[in-house]
Structures are given as structure tokens and as C-alpha cells.
Amino acid sequence: MADTGIGASVRRKEDQRFITGRGHYTDDLNRPGQAYAFFVRSPHAHARIKSVNTAAAARSPGVIGVFTGQDVAADKLGSIPCGWGVTQKDGKPMNAPPHMPLAADKARYVGDQVALVVAETYNQARDAAEKVVVDYEVLPASVDLAATAKKGAPVIHDQAPNNVCFVWGLGDEAATKAAFAKAHHVAKLNLVNNRVIPNAIEPRAAIGDFDTGDDSYTLYVTSQNPHLARLVISAFVQIAPESKLRVVAPDVGGGFGSKIFIYAEECVVTWASRKVGRPVKWTAERFESFLSDAHGRDHLTHVELALDKDGKFLGLRVDTTANMGAYLSNFASAIPTYLYGTLLQGVYTTAAIYCEVTSVFTNTVPVDAVRGAGRPEATYLIERIVDVAASDMGIDRAEIRRRNFIAAIAFPYQTQVALQYDSGNYGASLEKALTMIDYAGFEKRRKEAAGRGKLRGIGLASYIEACGIAPSQVVGSLGAGVGLYEAGQVRFDATGNVTVFTGSHTHGQSHETTFAQIVSDYLGVPFEKIEVVHGDSGRIPFGMGTYGSRSLAVGGSAIVRAMDKVIAKGRRIAAHLLEASEADIEFKAGKFSVKGTDRAKTIGEIAFAAYVPHNYPLSELEPGLDETAFYDPANFTFPAGTHVCEVEIDRDTGVVAVERWVAVDDFGRIINPMVVAGQVQGGVAHGVGQALCEAAVYDKSGQLLTGSYMDYCMPRAGDLPSIEVDTTVTLCTHNPLGVKGCGETGAIAAPATLINAIVDALAPLGVKHIEMPATSQRVWQAIHSAS
Amino acid sequence: MPTVSLEVNGKPVKAEVEARTLLVQLLRYDLGLTGTHVGCDTSQCGACVIHVDGRAVKSCTMLALQAGGTKVVTIEGLARDGKLHPMQAAFKEHHGLQCGFCTPGMIMAAVDMANRIPNLDEKTVRHELEGNLCRCTGYHNIVQAVLAGAKAMRA
Amino acid sequence: MHDFRYHRPSSVDEAVKLLAGKSDARVMAGGMTLIPTLKQRLAKLTDVIDLAAIKELKGIKVEGKAVTIGAMTPHHEVASSIAVKKAIPALAALAAGIGDPHVRHRGTIGGAVANNDPTADYTAAVLALNATVKTNKRSIAADSFFKGLFETALGEGELITAVSFPVVDKAAYMKFANPASRYAIVGVFVAKSGASVRTAVTGAASCVFRCAPIETALAKSFAPEAIASVMIDGKDFNSDIHASAEYRAHLVRVMAQRAVAAAA
Known part of the structure; x- marks a missing residue:
């Protein structure tokens, strides 16, 4: 079993279909009689919609239907909700303006959905869309994050005066003030967390399919959480009750957060399929992805760190303005608050922390979670200000971290910002990473590079994240509109095969393999006899989906709980078959045996008995071997670690080359090291992209200047080095697997690591900070200004 | 409507298409070969890479009519007699894919690369992947897979 | 579409x-x-x-002191041509750096030159190497071919049939690529033939152009140091989110120096 069980680098079950071109992504699916949709989008960042004339479009060849915001209103569809309430500093609820699936009164960003054209072919729909005449009264747009809440800025929503969504505080303001008052030194920094666009390589797509026969809908959609989509489209947008809506998320080509959310397009095509009496398919062109996938990050922050004379952190003060874009996306309000403020303890014993976040609306695409979501922002500011403090005080950057780490013996550790860390050993991963990269020998390498005319720098970041996003009661107390557990079902068939149904969706994370490894390991069933099913609300009992690195910690644990039930039932069946007392039955390596004897039944035999119950305790037990569990964990999990990288900068051009990258992470127990390394490497690349080249840039009028791959720079293979990965282990103390979560850590650790290295390379010139992305132009400018 | 005749994965194909039909649309919608993907509209992501007359091209930047008379191979045509192409096998062995969406284009690009360049090294592979974007893997394992696949192709 | x-x-x-x-x-x-x-x-x-089916537009000929490339010859063929690599290695290297491998299999020199994109690579080679653009009607000298943003001397019904490059003593092309599109933010092609030096700059302005101050300095001394202090006037240069005019002006000098150092 060892070669396919927990801890083995098992090659993936899902690969066969992907490497042979037999995957089934949403756009690969076609429904009989399917029509095609194209959305008319606002070309203006802010405009009153005076009228929409659809007559010419309706007459265009092949057109089946044209729908506007007025049609949506007439059918009384509901608003797409934000699922997380935030209570403001003054006790009031946040301002949450409505977000209708098609805009009727105003368009609030370039790309806002204004009308839908449905036609026989995609080209006909797109041809006709050009004939929809929208009479816009163009309004001044509020685009600048720093200015949108100021007096005189154009107001985007009547419900949000001054364009403020909320002002939120966390921590002890008075204690923090006192800590600063006794500081030996205060390090200060203004920084920007740049706006990024998620860019899963598969564009979003949806097929709405209304069945007139039973008055039910099926939605095929590029989703990370089909059950959540069902809930929102049913309970909030009110298209159909959950019992009449099946949501299928087939193979999904990457999510990175962007496919968590329930977007206008999938609501509208679901609704429109009934209106036209045909399945309606929509697939985004990449330009639409840029204009309508929720963007990420976009913070302006002032941070101050108070230190004593030995470099111990006394207090941290953070003031952030966070961009929500034009509407509140489903998780938007949670990102710069519960997933950000609560992480400001980092891995340090900082005695007092206070953070205040002002979240604002602008005439830009809605902003929500992108890989890391809040936690990269927290890590970035902590790890930057720690480096600034080290530089100010002349303390080595590794040493200042050592002096402030939460000690390995201090767990569970109650932070100043609401979380309780269950386990960790931050020094262990730091030391391992420093050894791997030969931190001690760096100055020699810096000199050698200087000889070649290059500026070499080294940077490190010790991050922590809270993931396995769950405890329902905790998130409920914070304002979440839903519970955050996960469901898992483990079903034997009569011949001993196992089908696992999970509410976690896999779109690159490898659940079909790793979950099968867990089941194989626990139940002693051969790996090949286990199938993992996900992504279909019609087949899976329930689910809350994949985000916040929660699949293994929450979804995997649910499967373990279901297996516990299978084993418990199997034990009773075995006791009956082996004529022993239940207490004497032990289960090991796929066999139920009577303690101290060689009498045993394999779990396959037990399954057979359960489905062919001729000799079976029917008076006490139901037949069948099929168990479901919901798992709601006691806490988040807290992966942590240290990344170190080295860069070389070309003085003449400002080009930054990432020369080496070392990641040492603590993910608790690891199910499949190959898969985990892949997750880390992908996350690092995503973070390197943010730090080095990715930026969503708007002009003053609200036009997205980086609306294609011609201007939005995605990291390519040549921009990255090999990424060296290793781990340290402290087990999660509260889930049955001892696992933590690994999908986001790379994106969380990388921006701080890389910028710290770049600033280190430029430090000899007197450069103290450089904003992300550190493009060649920005770096050259810094060199140019310094020299 | 104009007609186009070509060979796809070893079989002759004839189809009526609008002149504006892209080769990738012919493959995906008319022929049902959905392994070739579309990830962008500016000819950059490489999810649509196939082979036309033995050379890697972006099938989203070619009209179906331009492919008249050519021999096209898509990801579906790479495995022979139920046996994976060495490059496909290498992608699996080295975990060179996660969500799988960029994978067909990556594999087709990698086979072309290995055909053109006899002694691939890491730096060359990274440079040659300039026309293929992946958001999942950080490219690390893709590079390992291409190197291993190229070696296996020569064996 | x-x-x-x-x-x-x-x-x-x-x-x-x-x-x-x-x-x-x-x-x-x-x-x-x-x-x-x-x-x-x-x-x-x-x-x-x-134009793909027109056989007469395809192929590479090296005759005497000239390399003639048919308009419909894809970049990949130029990049991998042993004859081109031998006669004008800088031209093969430039072709090898256009777009990506898949684009190089389809994109052609005739298309690139006729389109005269301000960020294209080939235009710099045509101008710096003092090439002749051959059309179905006439031969046009490089210096009078590129007229402005996406504008050329081509008239109505006039198609490029081939581009003929004279073999020079030394040449090199250095591109500073836009990190997103990989088109040239600045590309500098330097060519030395006897006492004459020609330098063409692409990406920096609305149209490829020759850079007189660099040419003058290099004619005196064909060495990177010779242009170390040359001032490049960037007042008419492109300025966008990727590179300001000032940065482009700086890059012109840096790329020119690197091209001189690399010239072979």
C-alpha cells in the first residue's frame, strides 16, 4: 500500500484525460439545441443608461432573443449578494449596494453587463450585439483609489455616500498607542499592493439548460464551488429553488479564486435558457475575462512597526484603503478584513496590534479573492516593514526574525488579532531555508556578481496563513452568510470498488489522486479501485467548494469522517459474520479480524455482505455500505514557512532576473509530496508575477489599459528559475489528518520575498523601497534617481 | 459557404465553413476535437497549439480555409495504437500539468520543440516556451517534463 | 470577426x-x-x-553579396537557414527572436515589412542593412520605404515580393522586449559595411528610424564606448505604461552599445 498511500508521490489519476485531449471543460460540452450568448458591455466606466434599443439586434440574422436590465427587473430577479457582512468601527453594518445581473439604471465599470443577445451561432450573437443601441449619459468616473472617498468624487452608489463601503478596525488601539509611546525605534512605510487579474488560462463559461419537462434548470459552469453557485442563484438571485437547479462544474481550467464567485453571466444564461426555451451557452473571450473576472488585491497601506532597543517588536499599526471595485463581489468584504487584519500577527510575538481598513468603491471591475486573498497583503506589509526595521537598526534580517518568532513551545498561541495558532515551528523552516540557499555565503556571491556588473540581492520572508477556511461558528460570528464545513460520501459497491463524493472541487489541485490515496490508506482498498467524484450538485450530497486552501483540511477530513462511519458499520457486520463481539473486532489494512485470532473478513467481503445481505444482522443494521459525513473543523489551519530568493539586476536596463528560489514550508502531514511541490511552485510563480510584472492599470476615465496579454504581463517559463522546495512538519492538532493546506502559500510568500531581495540588491545605492510590480522601468528609475 | 478539405489526425476531412471560421473552431465545433483549447484572443497563450504539416502553430490564428490541403495533428492524434506519445507520458510522470487546460498546447509545442532542437537544455526549453502560458505549475515541472520527453523521443 | x-x-x-x-x-x-x-x-x-499559395513568393537565395528572402518566407525558415546564418548572422538571429516558435512558423517577412508595425523587428533590419524592398512593380530602397506609423511607400495594388539584404561586414540586433507582448520596446540594429555604419531603431517611436548621432559616433570608432555618452533625443518617443520616452531613449543607447559589442 505504501506506494499509493499517504505520503507517496502517486502519479495522477486525472492526467490520462488531460494529456490525451479528453478532458471535459465547460466549453467542450454542448447541449442539444444549444444557442449562443454574447453580452453587451458598457464601454464607459460610469454612465446612466437612458435607454436600450434592441430592435435592430432582434432582427439580425439568427437572433433568438435580446434581454436587458429591464427584463431582469420585470422578472424580479434578485441582486447578486456579498456573503460576508462587516460591522463597521462605529457599529453600523457595511454599505452593501445591490448588484443586479444586468445593469438597468447605471453602468458602473467598463465591462459591466448591460444586455444579452442569444442567437443560433456565436458569430451571429456577436454580430447582433453590435446592433444593440444603448443611450448612455456618460458620468464622471471615480477611478483613483486614493481619491474615491474624498469630497467631490463622483458617487457610484446612492447606498454608499462618499463611496465608502466600510471602515473597520481590529486589535487594541489603545495598547498599540502605548506600545509606540515607549518604542526605541519606529519603522515606517507606505506601500501599494498592486491590483492583479487572476487569469486562469481557461476563460469562464456557462451553459444554462432549462428543462420544460420538469421545470428544472441545469447550469454547467466554470466554478470552484457548484453548490455555492446553486445556493446563490436560488436563494438570492431567485431563479429557481435549489431543488430545481443542478449545478455542474466539470473539468475547470484553473480558478485561483476567480471561479469562486457567482457572476452575472451565469445567472443570466440560466435565466435566459427558460426565456428562449433552449440551452444557452456563453464562453468568455479573454478580453471579457480581463473586464469581468473579479480582480484582486489593490491596497494602499501605511504601516508602522515599534521596536525596543534589541529589535523586539512592541507594536504594529496598519492603515489600509482597500478597493472593492464597482460592486461587492461575493467574498469581497471578507478579504481586506477577516483574511487580512487577522493575519497581522504574522509569525511574531508583536505585543500590540491595531489595524484600520477603509474599503471603498471605484468605477472598476469588482475586486475579490485571488490566490492568497488578504494573506499575501498581510505578509507583504509585515515582511517589508520587518526588513525596513532591520535595515534602520542595522540588524541582520534573519536575526531580527529569530528574535521575534513565536517559540515552538508556545502553541497554542493566542494572537492579538483574534486567531489561535495551533502548531508551528517558524525557526525550523527559516534555518533550513537559509542553509539551502547558503545565506552565510551570500556576500561572496554579491561581490562576484558586482564583478560582472550586476547588482545581486537576497531576500527572505517568513509567512503564515490561516487556511482551511471554516469553523462555521467562527465565520458566522464574523458575518459570513453561510456555514463553512464540507461534505464527503464514501460508497462501496457490492464488488468492493469505492466511489468518493466530495464537495471540494478540483481544478488542478489533484483531489482525484490525493483523496484516493487517503481512502486507499485508511480502508486498505487498492488505489485503482477508488474513484473520486466532484463538481456536480446532482451527485454530491453537499459542498462548500474549493478556496482558502480548504479542500484537504476540510474536504479531506469529511471523507475521513465518512470512512470512520464505514469502518464502524463494517465492524458490526464483521462481528456478525465472524460471530464475535463487536468490541473484539479490529480493522487494519483492509481487514476486519477477531483480536488474537486469524479469523478475518476483508472489507470487500463486508461490502458484499452489506449489499447481498443473506447472512446479515438486518434487525439491527441497514443493508448497504455508503456513508456521508459533514465535517466542520474546530479552527483554521496555519501553514507557515520561509522563502528565500536571490536576484540579479541589470544596472543598465533595470531588468530583474530571479536566480534562485528556495521554499521551506510547514504543511503538516503531506499526502502526496509531488503534488504539494507543484502547488508551491505554481504559487511562487503567481507571486513572482505580482511582484515582478503583473498590474491592472486603469486610465483616469476608467478604461483598463491592461486588457489583454499584449499589456498585462503574465510570468512565462523564461521569467522563472527552478523552484527548490522542502518542508518541515508540525501537525495540525485539530483535524484527523494533521494537514494544513498548500495551494496559496507560494503566492503569499513570494511577493515579499522577491521585493525584499530587489531592495537588498539596490540597497547599496540607497534605495529603501520599491513598489510592485518591480518592472524594469521602475527599477531603472530607482537606480537612475539614486545615482 | 466555402469548403475546406484537409487531413486531421490521419483522416481526410471535408467541411463547409464560413470564411471567418478559425482552424481551432473547425476542430472544436465541427470535428468535436475539443482537446485543442482557446485561452486568449491575442495569439499569446498557446492553449490552441497544434501541428500543421509538422510544425507547431496557433490554431486560433489561422483560418480553417488556410489549412486546406494540409496535414493537421492535434493532441487527440498524438497517442498511437493506445500508447501515449513519450511527451505525453513525460508530462504525467513529471507532474507537468495541474488543471490540464494549457496542457494540450504545451505538449504539442514540446513535441515540436524536441523535433527542431536536438539537445535541449533547461534554458532553451524555458525560452522556447515563450508562446505558452501556464498559471498552475510555475513551469518548473513542465520544463522537467519537456526535457524528459525529448530524451525519450530520441531513445 | x-x-x-x-x-x-x-x-x-x-x-x-x-x-x-x-x-x-x-x-x-x-x-x-x-x-x-x-x-x-x-x-x-x-x-x-x-498569398500562401503563391510559390514565387517563397524561399531564400544567397547570391554574391546579397541575401534575398521571398516575401512569404516564414521567420522560422530565415532563423534556421544555414545560408543566412553564414551571410548575415544578425538577420537569422533577429528572425529567431520574433514572437514565439509558433508565430515564427506562420509569420512572414513580407507581412512584417508591409505592415510596418512601430514595434516590429524586421523593419530595423531592412533599414539598417540598407535592404531593397522588391515589389511587383519596382524596387524600393529602405530609406524611402518606411513612411510613418503603419505607413509604407507601397501603392495600391503593390505587393512585396522579396526583400534583398546586402551582406555587411558586421551586424547585430538587440531587442529590449515588452515583457507582456514581447514586441520591441526598443530594438536597435547596427550594421557596419566598410566605413559606413547604419543604425536603425524600432519600438521607440511611431516608425522605425535611423539614429544619426549613433551612426556618426560609430563611424569614427565602432566600439560600445564610442556611444557611451551619445545623447538620444527622446522627445518624440513613445511613452506608455511599459516605458516612458525617457526610459526608451536610455534603452536605445544601451541596446546600441550591446549590439555593437555583439556585432559579428
Whole structure:
């Protein structure tokens, strides 16, 4: 079993279909009689919609239907909700303006959905869309994050005066003030967390399919959480009750957060399929992805760190303005608050922390979670200000971290910002990473590079994240509109095969393999006899989906709980078959045996008995071997670690080359090291992209200047080095697997690591900070200004 | 409507298409070969890479009519007699894919690369992947897979 | 994209006839620019005339002191041509750096030169190497071919058939690529032939241009140091989110120095 069980680098079950071109992504699916949709989008960042004339479009060849915001209103569809309430500093609820699936009164960003054209072919729909005449009264747009809440800025929503969504505080303001008052030194920094666009390589797509026969809908959609989509489209947008809506998320080509959310397009095509009496398919062109996938990050922050004379952190003060874009996306309000403020303890014993976040609306695409979501922002500011403090005080950057780490013996550790860390050993991963990269020998390498005319720098970041996003009661107390557990079902068939149904969706994370490894390991069933099913609300009992690195910690644990039930039932069946007392039955390596004897039944035999119950305790037990569990964990999990990288900068051009990258992470127990390394490497690349080249840039009028791959720079293979990965282990103390979560850590650790290295390379010139992305132009400018 | 005749994965194909039909649309919608993907509209992501007359091209930047008379191979045509192409096998062995969406284009690009360049090294592979974007893997394992696949192709 | 009529003539004459009298007809070479443009509905054409079947437009000839490349020769063929690598290695190297491998299999020199994109690579080679653009009507010297933003000396019904590059003593092209698109933010092609030095700059302004201060300095001394303090006037340079005019002006000098150092 060892070669396919927990801890083995098992090659993936899902690969066969992907490497042979037999995957089934949403756009690969076609429904009989399917029509095609194209959305008319606002070309203006802010405009009153005076009228929409659809007559010419309706007459265009092949057109089946044209729908506007007025049609949506007439059918009384509901608003797409934000699922997380935030209570403001003054006790009031946040301002949450409505977000209708098609805009009727105003368009609030370039790309806002204004009308839908449905036609026989995609080209006909797109041809006709050009004939929809929208009479816009163009309004001044509020685009600048720093200015949108100021007096005189154009107001985007009547419900949000001054364009403020909320002002939120966390921590002890008075204690923090006192800590600063006794500081030996205060390090200060203004920084920007740049706006990024998620860019899963598969564009979003949806097929709405209304069945007139039973008055039910099926939605095929590029989703990370089909059950959540069902809930929102049913309970909030009110298209159909959950019992009449099946949501299928087939193979999904990457999510990175962007496919968590329930977007206008999938609501509208679901609704429109009934209106036209045909399945309606929509697939985004990449330009639409840029204009309508929720963007990420976009913070302006002032941070101050108070230190004593030995470099111990006394207090941290953070003031952030966070961009929500034009509407509140489903998780938007949670990102710069519960997933950000609560992480400001980092891995340090900082005695007092206070953070205040002002979240604002602008005439830009809605902003929500992108890989890391809040936690990269927290890590970035902590790890930057720690480096600034080290530089100010002349303390080595590794040493200042050592002096402030939460000690390995201090767990569970109650932070100043609401979380309780269950386990960790931050020094262990730091030391391992420093050894791997030969931190001690760096100055020699810096000199050698200087000889070649290059500026070499080294940077490190010790991050922590809270993931396995769950405890329902905790998130409920914070304002979440839903519970955050996960469901898992483990079903034997009569011949001993196992089908696992999970509410976690896999779109690159490898659940079909790793979950099968867990089941194989626990139940002693051969790996090949286990199938993992996900992504279909019609087949899976329930689910809350994949985000916040929660699949293994929450979804995997649910499967373990279901297996516990299978084993418990199997034990009773075995006791009956082996004529022993239940207490004497032990289960090991796929066999139920009577303690101290060689009498045993394999779990396959037990399954057979359960489905062919001729000799079976029917008076006490139901037949069948099929168990479901919901798992709601006691806490988040807290992966942590240290990344170190080295860069070389070309003085003449400002080009930054990432020369080496070392990641040492603590993910608790690891199910499949190959898969985990892949997750880390992908996350690092995503973070390197943010730090080095990715930026969503708007002009003053609200036009997205980086609306294609011609201007939005995605990291390519040549921009990255090999990424060296290793781990340290402290087990999660509260889930049955001892696992933590690994999908986001790379994106969380990388921006701080890389910028710290770049600033280190430029430090000899007197450069103290450089904003992300550190493009060649920005770096050259810094060199140019310094020299 | 104009007609186009070509060979796809070893079989002759004839189809009526609008002149504006892209080769990738012919493959995906008319022929049902959905392994070739579309990830962008500016000819950059490489999810649509196939082979036309033995050379890697972006099938989203070619009209179906331009492919008249050519021999096209898509990801579906790479495995022979139920046996994976060495490059496909290498992608699996080295975990060179996660969500799988960029994978067909990556594999087709990698086979072309290995055909053109006899002694691939890491730096060359990274440079040659300039026309293929992946958001999942950080490219690390893709590079390992291409190197291993190229070696296996020569064996 | 909008629909159009597709034609595939087998001779230049036939192509020209198809073009005649149609104001919204365009010839298509590799289609690497035209197809994305049509896909994004930035152009609406009645007729697309595909030159791919015209055999006379393809191929590379090295004769005497000139390399002649047929208009429909893809970048990959130029990049991998042993004859080109031997005669003008800088030209093969430039072709090897256009777009990506898949684009190089389709994109052609004729298309690139006729389109005269301000960020294209080939235009710099044509101008710096003092090439001759051959059309179905005449031969046009490089210095009078590029007229401005996407503008050339090509008249109505005039198609590029080949570009002929004289062999020079030394040449090199250095590109500073846009990290997103990989087009040139600045590309500098330097060519030395006897006492004459020609330098063409692409990416920096609205059209490829020769850089007199660099040429003068290099004519005196063909060494990177010779242009270390040359001032590049960037007042008419492009300025965008990727590079300011000032940065581009700086890069022109840096790329020119690197090209001189690399010239072979």
C-alpha cells in the first residue's frame, strides 16, 4: 500500500484525460439545441443608461432573443449578494449596494453587463450585439483609489455616500498607542499592493439548460464551488429553488479564486435558457475575462512597526484603503478584513496590534479573492516593514526574525488579532531555508556578481496563513452568510470498488489522486479501485467548494469522517459474520479480524455482505455500505514557512532576473509530496508575477489599459528559475489528518520575498523601497534617481 | 459557404465553413476535437497549439480555409495504437500539468520543440516556451517534463 | 470577426486582380497581425486574399553579396537557414527572436515589412542593412520605404515580393522586449559595411528610424564606448505604461552599445 498511500508521490489519476485531449471543460460540452450568448458591455466606466434599443439586434440574422436590465427587473430577479457582512468601527453594518445581473439604471465599470443577445451561432450573437443601441449619459468616473472617498468624487452608489463601503478596525488601539509611546525605534512605510487579474488560462463559461419537462434548470459552469453557485442563484438571485437547479462544474481550467464567485453571466444564461426555451451557452473571450473576472488585491497601506532597543517588536499599526471595485463581489468584504487584519500577527510575538481598513468603491471591475486573498497583503506589509526595521537598526534580517518568532513551545498561541495558532515551528523552516540557499555565503556571491556588473540581492520572508477556511461558528460570528464545513460520501459497491463524493472541487489541485490515496490508506482498498467524484450538485450530497486552501483540511477530513462511519458499520457486520463481539473486532489494512485470532473478513467481503445481505444482522443494521459525513473543523489551519530568493539586476536596463528560489514550508502531514511541490511552485510563480510584472492599470476615465496579454504581463517559463522546495512538519492538532493546506502559500510568500531581495540588491545605492510590480522601468528609475 | 478539405489526425476531412471560421473552431465545433483549447484572443497563450504539416502553430490564428490541403495533428492524434506519445507520458510522470487546460498546447509545442532542437537544455526549453502560458505549475515541472520527453523521443 | 470572402490566388498577378477596385480587401501573408485584428473586430473586410499559395513568393537565395528572402518566407525558415546564418548572422538571429516558435512558423517577412508595425523587428533590419524592398512593380530602397506609423511607400495594388539584404561586414540586433507582448520596446540594429555604419531603431517611436548621432559616433570608432555618452533625443518617443520616452531613449543607447559589442 505504501506506494499509493499517504505520503507517496502517486502519479495522477486525472492526467490520462488531460494529456490525451479528453478532458471535459465547460466549453467542450454542448447541449442539444444549444444557442449562443454574447453580452453587451458598457464601454464607459460610469454612465446612466437612458435607454436600450434592441430592435435592430432582434432582427439580425439568427437572433433568438435580446434581454436587458429591464427584463431582469420585470422578472424580479434578485441582486447578486456579498456573503460576508462587516460591522463597521462605529457599529453600523457595511454599505452593501445591490448588484443586479444586468445593469438597468447605471453602468458602473467598463465591462459591466448591460444586455444579452442569444442567437443560433456565436458569430451571429456577436454580430447582433453590435446592433444593440444603448443611450448612455456618460458620468464622471471615480477611478483613483486614493481619491474615491474624498469630497467631490463622483458617487457610484446612492447606498454608499462618499463611496465608502466600510471602515473597520481590529486589535487594541489603545495598547498599540502605548506600545509606540515607549518604542526605541519606529519603522515606517507606505506601500501599494498592486491590483492583479487572476487569469486562469481557461476563460469562464456557462451553459444554462432549462428543462420544460420538469421545470428544472441545469447550469454547467466554470466554478470552484457548484453548490455555492446553486445556493446563490436560488436563494438570492431567485431563479429557481435549489431543488430545481443542478449545478455542474466539470473539468475547470484553473480558478485561483476567480471561479469562486457567482457572476452575472451565469445567472443570466440560466435565466435566459427558460426565456428562449433552449440551452444557452456563453464562453468568455479573454478580453471579457480581463473586464469581468473579479480582480484582486489593490491596497494602499501605511504601516508602522515599534521596536525596543534589541529589535523586539512592541507594536504594529496598519492603515489600509482597500478597493472593492464597482460592486461587492461575493467574498469581497471578507478579504481586506477577516483574511487580512487577522493575519497581522504574522509569525511574531508583536505585543500590540491595531489595524484600520477603509474599503471603498471605484468605477472598476469588482475586486475579490485571488490566490492568497488578504494573506499575501498581510505578509507583504509585515515582511517589508520587518526588513525596513532591520535595515534602520542595522540588524541582520534573519536575526531580527529569530528574535521575534513565536517559540515552538508556545502553541497554542493566542494572537492579538483574534486567531489561535495551533502548531508551528517558524525557526525550523527559516534555518533550513537559509542553509539551502547558503545565506552565510551570500556576500561572496554579491561581490562576484558586482564583478560582472550586476547588482545581486537576497531576500527572505517568513509567512503564515490561516487556511482551511471554516469553523462555521467562527465565520458566522464574523458575518459570513453561510456555514463553512464540507461534505464527503464514501460508497462501496457490492464488488468492493469505492466511489468518493466530495464537495471540494478540483481544478488542478489533484483531489482525484490525493483523496484516493487517503481512502486507499485508511480502508486498505487498492488505489485503482477508488474513484473520486466532484463538481456536480446532482451527485454530491453537499459542498462548500474549493478556496482558502480548504479542500484537504476540510474536504479531506469529511471523507475521513465518512470512512470512520464505514469502518464502524463494517465492524458490526464483521462481528456478525465472524460471530464475535463487536468490541473484539479490529480493522487494519483492509481487514476486519477477531483480536488474537486469524479469523478475518476483508472489507470487500463486508461490502458484499452489506449489499447481498443473506447472512446479515438486518434487525439491527441497514443493508448497504455508503456513508456521508459533514465535517466542520474546530479552527483554521496555519501553514507557515520561509522563502528565500536571490536576484540579479541589470544596472543598465533595470531588468530583474530571479536566480534562485528556495521554499521551506510547514504543511503538516503531506499526502502526496509531488503534488504539494507543484502547488508551491505554481504559487511562487503567481507571486513572482505580482511582484515582478503583473498590474491592472486603469486610465483616469476608467478604461483598463491592461486588457489583454499584449499589456498585462503574465510570468512565462523564461521569467522563472527552478523552484527548490522542502518542508518541515508540525501537525495540525485539530483535524484527523494533521494537514494544513498548500495551494496559496507560494503566492503569499513570494511577493515579499522577491521585493525584499530587489531592495537588498539596490540597497547599496540607497534605495529603501520599491513598489510592485518591480518592472524594469521602475527599477531603472530607482537606480537612475539614486545615482 | 466555402469548403475546406484537409487531413486531421490521419483522416481526410471535408467541411463547409464560413470564411471567418478559425482552424481551432473547425476542430472544436465541427470535428468535436475539443482537446485543442482557446485561452486568449491575442495569439499569446498557446492553449490552441497544434501541428500543421509538422510544425507547431496557433490554431486560433489561422483560418480553417488556410489549412486546406494540409496535414493537421492535434493532441487527440498524438497517442498511437493506445500508447501515449513519450511527451505525453513525460508530462504525467513529471507532474507537468495541474488543471490540464494549457496542457494540450504545451505538449504539442514540446513535441515540436524536441523535433527542431536536438539537445535541449533547461534554458532553451524555458525560452522556447515563450508562446505558452501556464498559471498552475510555475513551469518548473513542465520544463522537467519537456526535457524528459525529448530524451525519450530520441531513445 | 466579421465574415468576408476568402481567396487563395496562385500568382501575384491574380492576387493584384482580386484586390483591384475593392476598397475593403486586404492581402494576407502569415496572418499573425491580420487575424488577431479581425478577431477583435478592429477591421471589417469584404475580401481576404491569402498569398500562401503563391510559390514565387517563397524561399531564400544567397547570391554574391546579397541575401534575398521571398516575401512569404516564414521567420522560422530565415532563423534556421544555414545560408543566412553564414551571410548575415544578425538577420537569422533577429528572425529567431520574433514572437514565439509558433508565430515564427506562420509569420512572414513580407507581412512584417508591409505592415510596418512601430514595434516590429524586421523593419530595423531592412533599414539598417540598407535592404531593397522588391515589389511587383519596382524596387524600393529602405530609406524611402518606411513612411510613418503603419505607413509604407507601397501603392495600391503593390505587393512585396522579396526583400534583398546586402551582406555587411558586421551586424547585430538587440531587442529590449515588452515583457507582456514581447514586441520591441526598443530594438536597435547596427550594421557596419566598410566605413559606413547604419543604425536603425524600432519600438521607440511611431516608425522605425535611423539614429544619426549613433551612426556618426560609430563611424569614427565602432566600439560600445564610442556611444557611451551619445545623447538620444527622446522627445518624440513613445511613452506608455511599459516605458516612458525617457526610459526608451536610455534603452536605445544601451541596446546600441550591446549590439555593437555583439556585432559579428
